[in-house]
Amino acid sequence: MSTTFSANEPPSIRPPAASIWPTTAEAGHALEPGVVLEIDDATIRLVRELRCDGAPFVRMVAWSAIYDDPSFAINAYEALAHHQDRLAYWSVGATALGTDWLNPTISMLVEDYLIQRAEDQVTADREADEARRVAAKELAAATKIDLYYLVRKKMFCLTLDRGDEEFWSIKFQEKWERDRFGDWMQRQKHRFSDFADYMIEGDRFELERQLLREMLVTEQAVKKQGLSAGGRRPLRFWRGEA
Structure with missing residues (x-):
């Protein structure tokens, strides 16, 4: 340059100008x-x-x-x-x-x-x-949805948490019941955000009934295909193909 x-x-x-310089030499x-x-x-x-x-x-x-x-x-x-x-x-x-x-x-x-x-x-x-x-990482952490297996007051629970906030849970009296449902729920991770959106105004028990019905239908389909693990957890080794 x-x-x-x-x-x-x-x-x-x-x-x-008159406003700048005095007209006389006064102090x-x-x-x-x-x-x-x-x-x-x-x-x-x-x-x-x-x-x-x-x-x-x-x-x-x-x-x-x-x-x-x-x-x-x-x-x-x-x-x-x-x-x-x-x-x-x-x-x-x-x-x-x-x-x-x-x-x-x-x-x-x-x-x-x-x-x-x-x-x-x-x-x-x-x-x-x-x-x-950092902001993207924090946002991802705040919006990430995880599935947790917990025990509360002698009840076996499965919860969905977004960030640090739980937005849905289901309770079972027996551990095997929770694990049975968890075998199916683990394959629904692609739907967790839909469940979260539903729970903004939806009813927890209505979502619970819907998911349990879907689990039973899946178990029946897997049994018909001869892919069931049998016992109390028929979907234990299921990989979501049904």
Whole structure:
């Protein structure tokens, strides 16, 4: 990117307006020096000002640079704007010693700023990717549905939990009864989300009756095919083909 550094420009004297410069030399009006960083399209200027009661009256461009690309001028402006505490020092040095005194420092600061910003962007992108990964993992954990075998108050239970929240359960008096139902339920994992949706407004016992009916129908079909394990758990070795 090409940069043209300009020599010091002569002071620009603004005709005083009544509201800016006093009409007489009476006391009580404050004069204050200041330095501002300006950008105009592809040009950046470091301007020294003399203000009367806060309004700029005398302006002198202490340093300026013209960039081929206005977008790069914006980058340079942002880089220098991070060093507000050095603007006055730079303006005095450039005025007294010439712009060549300041140009290498400006070039180095702009280059370092662009490198640091690129590195910060890479870091920010990496952190954003990690945050999305963690969020996706947490969402998956919160929405994952698992089947649990539990014992509660001497009852043998089978529950469906989404994340850390149980949304459906069924109880049996005998362990083999629960395990018998579990042999069938284990093959219904692809339907767990449907069961969860149903339980948003549905009745737990109605879902229980429906699933028990389906289990009995499956057991009968497996027995007819001669694939039943027999005994109390006919679907113990069933792989879901029926």
